[in-house]
Amino acid sequence: MTVDGLQEQMGQLNSQITAREQEILDLQKRVAPLLKQLDDLDNQVSAKEAMLADLQKQLDDLDGQVTAAQKTLRDLELAKKANKDAIGVRRARRDRRQAPDPPGYDLLGALVGSEGTLGIVTEVTVRLTRLPQKVETVLAGFRSTDDAGAATSAIIAAGVIPAAIEMMDALSIEAAEKAVACGYPEGAGAVLVVELDGAAATPGSWPRCCATARRTAPSRPASPRTTSSGP
Known part of the structure; x- marks a missing residue:
């Protein structure tokens, strides 16, 4: 092969290399926005995960509040029942046909003796009696x-x-x-x-x-x- 033929082949190879380099540059220009989008998506995912963590914490706090509210409701129901039972005992004792100390549990005495641990007394009805002669x-x-x-x-x-x-x-x-x-x-x-x-x-x-x-x-x-x- 002559020198001129070799130079012609070298020129063709250089042209092909230049074309490939241009294609690579074009691909890099096309990939760059995609990489930026991936970075943005990654940042968004991180933000979503942080939001989910905050929401989970809020849910845990709400769960604790609900549990406390349920306990309060149970305590109020017990206090209400104790109050009703005490009122029932008090009304029963007003009935003169019954003994001063009717049979059964002394719920009124238990409520008074508990000193506020079984229920909260919000109303008391008393009767004034004369001093004994x-x-x-x-x-x-x-x-x-x-x-x-x-x-x-x-x-x-x-x-x-x-x-x-x-x-x-x-x-x-x-x-x-x-x-x-x-x-x-x-x-x-x-x-x-x-x-x-x-x-x-x-x-x-x-x-x-x-x-x-x-x-x-x-x-x-x-x-x-x-x-x-x-x-």
Whole structure:
């Protein structure tokens, strides 16, 4: 091959290389916007992920608020039920055909004694009563707390409704005697302190109370004794 032929081939190759380089430049110009779009999409995806994370956090916060609201609703329902039960017990106690302490759970006492842990009292209806014209206190000694408990039941069953009744066992009696020398019956295993009140013109209830105590525990170590006082 002559030199002229080689030079002609070299020229053709250079032309082809130049054309390919131009094609590469054109492709780069076309790819550059696509790469920019990919970068923009990547940024948008990152922003969407951040938004999703914020939304998830908000959902978690709302879930916590819903849980707290549900707990509050449950507490309110319990308080409402406790209030209704207490009102029902109060209305039942207004019925004179029933005993002062009707059978069943003392819901009113439980609500009051809970000191706000079971429910919140928003309304209280009270009744004003006159001070008793006469107050009598009966002290009765028994050999055991079983005898004293039986006497308590018998006193109530006999129709004597004390204003207050308290039972003390042997340990309480011993402690009280050591502290203030109350003069409780010697050798008593238990004592009942019963307070009766009412109108002065009404026959005293203490004789019935004493008689009931004697019938309940005939082997008592000491006889019941009473003290009286006015308002």
